[in-house]
Amino acid sequence: MKNILLVCAAGMSTSMLVNKMEEAAKNKEDEIRINATSGGELEKYVEDADVLLLGPQVSYLLNDYKDKYANIPVEVINSVDYGTMNGQKVLDWALNLIEK
Structure with missing residues (x-):
């Protein structure tokens, strides 16, 4: 299981990106959990x-x-990937960061 956590000011805009990332994760063999939260709820x-x-x-x-x-x-x-809600690109980048 790989756990990816996104954080923003209120957690709302990252929640939309999480949905796009979850769609992209369906094509992956690994089990992936993606969550979004606000900075205040991060802990x-x-x-x-x-x-x-x-x-x-x-x-x-x-x-x-x-x-x-x-x-x-x-x-x-x-910021471009975030603004365009490019879930596939952000997911691939996140998985690469985990593997390093």
Whole structure:
């Protein structure tokens, strides 16, 4: 099981991206769980995460989260992929980050 966690200001825009990523994940052999949350709710989910992806609107949190969650990859989602809700591309990138 691979766990991907997305975080943004309110968790709403990342929820739409999660839906697109889940569609893309149906074609993968691995079992993949993808969740979205707000920064305020992050602690509820981050313990199980294999990768933490930040929405561009909270990119200012990158260094803090990299320090706090040093045991997993923490990165900001490409703003073009985020804006176009390119679930396939974000999913492939997230899985690549987990494998590193």
